[in-house]
Amino acid sequence: MQTNECVIGIDIGGTTTSFGFVDRHGTLIREDTLATLAHQPADALVARLYDAIEKRRTTLPPQTRLSGIGIGAPNASYLRGTVENPVNLNWGASTNLVELFRQRYDLPVAITNDANAAAIGELLFGGAHGMKHVIVITLGTGLGSGIIVNGELLYGADGFAGELGHTTVDPEGRCCACGKQGCLETYVSATGLCRTVTELLAQRLDPSPLREVSSTVLTSKLIYETARDGDPLALAAFDTTARILGMKLADAVAHTSPEAIFLSGGLAAAGDLLLAPTRRYLEEFLFTPYKGKLKLLPSGLPEGSGAVLGAAALAWHEFDKTSATPP
Amino acid sequence: MQTNECVIGIDIGGTTTSFGFVDRHGTLIREDTLATLAHQPADALVARLYDAIEKRRTTLPPQTRLSGIGIGAPNASYLRGTVENPVNLNWGASTNLVELFRQRYDLPVAITNDANAAAIGELLFGGAHGMKHVIVITLGTGLGSGIIVNGELLYGADGFAGELGHTTVDPEGRCCACGKQGCLETYVSATGLCRTVTELLAQRLDPSPLREVSSTVLTSKLIYETARDGDPLALAAFDTTARILGMKLADAVAHTSPEAIFLSGGLAAAGDLLLAPTRRYLEEFLFTPYKGKLKLLPSGLPEGSGAVLGAAALAWHEFDKTSATPP
Numbered sequence: 001m002q003t004n005e006c007v008i009g010i011d012i013g014g015t016t017t018s019f020g021f022v023d024r025h026g027t028l029i030r031e032d033t034l035a036t037l038a039h040q041p042a043d044a045l046v047a048r049l050y051d052a053i054e055k056r057r058t059t060l061p062p063q064t065r066l067s068g069i070g071i072g073a074p075n076a077s078y079l080r081g082t083v084e085n086p087v088n089l090n091w092g093a094s095t096n097l098v099e100l101f102r103q104r105y106d107l108p109v110a111i112t113n114d115a116n117a118a119a120i121g122e123l124l125f126g127g128a129h130g131m132k133h134v135i136v137i138t139l140g141t142g143l144g145s146g147i148i149v150n151g152e153l154l155y156g157a158d159g160f161a162g163e164l165g166h167t168t169v170d171p172e173g174r175c176c177a178c179g180k181q182g183c184l185e186t187y188v189s190a191t192g193l194c195r196t197v198t199e200l201l202a203q204r205l206d207p208s209p210l211r212e213v214s215s216t217v218l219t220s221k222l223i224y225e226t227a228r229d230g231d232p233l234a235l236a237a238f239d240t241t242a243r244i245l246g247m248k249l250a251d252a253v254a255h256t257s258p259e260a261i262f263l264s265g266g267l268a269a270a271g272d273l274l275l276a277p278t279r280r281y282l283e284e285f286l287f288t289p290y291k292g293k294l295k296l297l298p299s300g301l302p303e304g305s306g307a308v309l310g311a312a313a314l315a316w317h318e319f320d321k322t323s324a325t326p327p
Numbered sequence: 328m329q330t331n332e333c334v335i336g337i338d339i340g341g342t343t344t345s346f347g348f349v350d351r352h353g354t355l356i357r358e359d360t361l362a363t364l365a366h367q368p369a370d371a372l373v374a375r376l377y378d379a380i381e382k383r384r385t386t387l388p389p390q391t392r393l394s395g396i397g398i399g400a401p402n403a404s405y406l407r408g409t410v411e412n413p414v415n416l417n418w419g420a421s422t423n424l425v426e427l428f429r430q431r432y433d434l435p436v437a438i439t440n441d442a443n444a445a446a447i448g449e450l451l452f453g454g455a456h457g458m459k460h461v462i463v464i465t466l467g468t469g470l471g472s473g474i475i476v477n478g479e480l481l482y483g484a485d486g487f488a489g490e491l492g493h494t495t496v497d498p499e500g501r502c503c504a505c506g507k508q509g510c511l512e513t514y515v516s517a518t519g520l521c522r523t524v525t526e527l528l529a530q531r532l533d534p535s536p537l538r539e540v541s542s543t544v545l546t547s548k549l550i551y552e553t554a555r556d557g558d559p560l561a562l563a564a565f566d567t568t569a570r571i572l573g574m575k576l577a578d579a580v581a582h583t584s585p586e587a588i589f590l591s592g593g594l595a596a597a598g599d600l601l602l603a604p605t606r607r608y609l610e611e612f613l614f615t616p617y618k619g620k621l622k623l624l625p626s627g628l629p630e631g632s633g634a635v636l637g638a639a640a641l642a643w644h645e646f647d648k649t650s651a652t653p654p
Contacts, residue, residue, distance in 0.1 A: 133484040147582065149476055149483075156476075156584025157460040158620060166614035167578040178615055251494040255474065255582040257483025287493035288505055293485060 004064045007319065008053060009312025011114065012073040014038055014088030017045065019053060020305065021060060022312030026125030028305050029064075030056045038088055042095040050104050068108040069101055070315030072117030072307055079159035081111055087177075110318045114138065114307060116153050116162065118299070119146025120317055121310030122262050127300025133258040136299070137164065137249075139267035143185035143192075147256055154256070164252060165189070169244055188245045190220035190267050196237045197223055208233035224270050238273050245274075246281025253282075253290050264299030264306060271298065331391045334646065335380060336639025338441065339400040341365055341415030344372065346380060347632065348387060349639030353452030355632050356391075357383045365415055369422040377431050395435040396428055397642030399444030399634055406486035408438055414504075437645045441465065441634060443480050443489065445626070446473025447644055448637030449589050454627025460585040463626070464491065464576075466594035470512035470519075474583055481583070491579060492516070496571055515572045517547035517594050523564045524550055535560035551597050565600050572601075573608025580609075580617050591626030591633060598625070 006029060010019040013036060020031035034052055036045060075086045081098030083091060101109045112120070119136035122128040128136070132151045138144040143165035147154040154161045165185035166178055173182025174195060186192050198215055201208070208231050213222065227234035249261055261282075263275065279296045286294065301309055333356060337346040340363060347358035361379050363372060402413045408425030410418060428436045439447070446463035449455040455463070459478045465471040470492035474481040481488045492512035493505055500509025501522060513519050525542055528535070535558050540549065554561035576588055588609075590602065606623045613621065628636055 133488075149481060150479075152477075154476060154583060157586035158584055158616070160616045161460075161582065161584035163581045163614050163616070167581045168574055168612060171574055171612070180612070180614070183614075247495055247498055251578065252582065254490045254494045255488065255579065256481060257485055257488035259484035285495060285498070285507070287490050287507070287510075289487045289490070290485070 007315035008069045009308040010071045011307035020308040039090045042091045046100045068315040068319045070311040071111040072114045072311040076111045076113045077159045078112040115144025116146040117310030121313040124313040135258045136262045138265040140265040143189045193220045194218045242277035243281045247285045250285035260295040334642035335396045336635040337398045338634035347635040369418045373427045395642035395646045397638040398438040399441045399638040403438045403440045404486045405439040442471030443473040444637035448640040451640040462585045462588045465592040467592040470516045520547045521545045569604035570608045574612045577612035587622040
C-alpha cells in the first residue's frame with residue numbers, strides 16, 4: 001500500500017522555488033523549479049506553484065497517492081504555520097502559508113524554516129539516519145541551524161529554537177544585519193569568509209591574488225579556488241573560519257550534546273578545506289566529557305536537492321507522527 | 328491512596344550529604360544531614376546513609392509508603408546510574424550508586440547531576456511549574472546548568488548535555504580547572520566573581536575596601552556586602568559578571584529557546600545586584616525574535632532545601648513516567 005505513496009516537498013527561496021514528489025525512501029520521483037518573483041504577494045506564488053505541481057503530478061505513475069505537503073521557507077514558524085517578516089520576500093509581517101495550501105489540497109501541510117528542513121532531511125534520508133541527537137548547520141549567505149533532540153526537531157517555547165547563526169562570537173565584533181555585533185554568521189558563512197579575507201588583507205603583508213579583487217567582486221567561491229591553489233592568505237581565512245566555527249560548535253555540544261554535527265550548504269562544499277580544521281578546533285574546544293566521541297560530517301544529502309528532500313522529510317515525519325497516535 | 332506516599336531525595340556534596348522524605352507536593356516531611364567523609368569509599372557513605380534514613384523513617388506518619396529514591400550528585404550519569412571521576416570525592420573512576428541503593432531498597436532509584444536535579448526540582452516544585460522549556464543555572468563555586476526540553480531533562484547522546492559552565496567566553500581568557508581557557512564558570516560563579524575583583528583591582532585606580540583583602544581571603548559574600556554598601560569597584564564586578572552571563576544566556580536561548588531561565592545557588596542569592604543587570608544585558612544580546620518574551624527569575628525553591636527537593640523531584644518524575652506507561 002505504501003508503494004505508490006509520496007509527499008510534496010517545497011523549498012521557497014528568495015530567487016527560486018523548487019518542489020518535488022518524494023517517496024518514503026527519499027527518492028525524488030519528479031521535480032521542478034520556478035522563479036519565486038519575490039516582489040509579488042504570497043498567494044500569487046502559491047497559485048503558480050499549484051499549477052506547476054498539478055502539471056508535474058499528471059506525469060506520476062498511476063495510483064500514486066499524496067500523503068502530505070512539507071514546506072521549507074525562510075522565517076517560517078512551524079507552530080503557527082506562517083512565514084514572518086521574510087527579508088527577501090515582499091510578503092509583509094505574516095503569511096499563513098499552511099492555510100493557503102490547505103485551501104487547495106485536502107492534505108496535512110507543515111512548514112518550517114529551511115535549516116530545520118535540512119535537519120529533518122538529514123535525519124530521515126541523510127547521514128543522521130537512526131540518530132536521536134543531531135545538529136545540522138547550513139552554511140550559505142548566512143548560517144542556519146536545526147537541532148534534533150530525542151529524534152524530534154527542537155522548537156522551544158516559541159518555535160524559533162536553533163538560531164546558532166546569531167550566537168555571539170565577540171560582543172565588540174562585526175556588525176550583523178540583525179542589529180547585533182559579532183554574531184557567528186558574520187564570521188562563518190559565505191559573506192563571513194569574504195569579510196575575513198578583507199580583514200586579513202589589511203592585517204597581513206604577503207602577496208595574494210585576492211589583493212587584485214575588490215570587496216564587491218569577492219566571493220567565497222573565489223576564496224575557495226584561491227585556497228585550493230595554495231594561497232596562504234586564502235588558507236588562513238579558512239583556518240580562521242574553522243577556529244570560530246569549532247569554538248561555537250563546542251558551545252553547541254555543551255548545550256544539547258549531539259552524537260553528530262552535519263555541515264551542509266554552499267560553503268560546506270569547500271570540503272576538507274573547512275571540515276578538517278573545524279574538526280581539529282572543535283575537538284580542542286570540547287569540554288573533556290565530550291572529547292573523542294563527536295562526529296563532524298558533511299551532509300549525506302545530494303547537494304542540489306537537499307532542500308526539497310528536507311521539506312519532503314518534514315511531511316513524512318508529520319505523517320508518521322499523526323499515524324502513530326493511538327486511535 | 329497518594330496521601331501517605333513519599334520519596335527519598337538525596338543530595339551528595341563534597342562536604343555534606345543531605346536527604347529528606349518528600350511528598351508529591353514537594354513538602355519536606357523529614358530531613359537530615361551527615362558528613363560525606365569524602366576520603367572514604369562510596370559504599371561506606373551508602374551504609375551510613377542507609378542507617379540515617381532508616382532512623383528517620385521510623386518517625387514518619389504510619390502507613391507512609393516509599394515510591395522511589397532520587398539522588399543528585401556531582402559528575403553523575405543518569406543513563407548509567409553512576410558517579411564518574413568526581414573531583415571532590417575519593418571514589419575512583421566510576422561508582423554505580425543506583426546499584427548500591429538497589430541492594431538495600433526494592434525501589435526505583437534514579438541519579439542525575441546536581442544541576443539537573445535543581446532543574447527538575449524547579450519544574451515540579453518551583454517557579455517553572457507548568458512550563459515545558461526551561462533552563463536552570465546553579466551559581467556556586469562553579470556554574471552548573473540543567474536544560475528542560477518538552478518537559479523532560481535534556482541528556483543528549485551521552486547523558487552529559489547541559490554543561491553551560493564550560494562554554495567559551497574568550498578563547499584566550501582565564502584558565503579553567505577543566506583544562507580549557509575562558510570557560511563561562513571562570514567568570515560567572517563565586518570564584519569567577521573573586522577573579523573579576525582581582526582583575527579590576529589591577530585595572531582601576533579608585534579606592535575600595537576590597538584592596539585591604541588578599542586573594543586567598545576574598546569571598547563572593549564579602550564582595551556582595553561591599554557592593555551592597557555602594558563600593559563602585561564591587562558594583563563593577565557584579566556588572567561585569569552580569570554582562571558575561573547575559574551574553575551567554577542569550578546564546579543559550581538561541582539553542583533551546585526556553586520560556587524562562589532560573590538562577591539558583593549561593594551567588595544567585597545576591598538578588599537584584601546580579602539579577603537586574605543580567606536581565607538588561609540578556610535582553611540586549613538576544614536575537615530579535617526572542618526579545619521581550621523571556622523571563623529571567625530567581626529559583627522558586629527554598630534556598631536551604633533546593634538540592635534535596637530537586638533529587639526528590641527526580642524520583643517523582645521517574646515514578647510518574649513509569650506509571651504513565653500504557654500496560
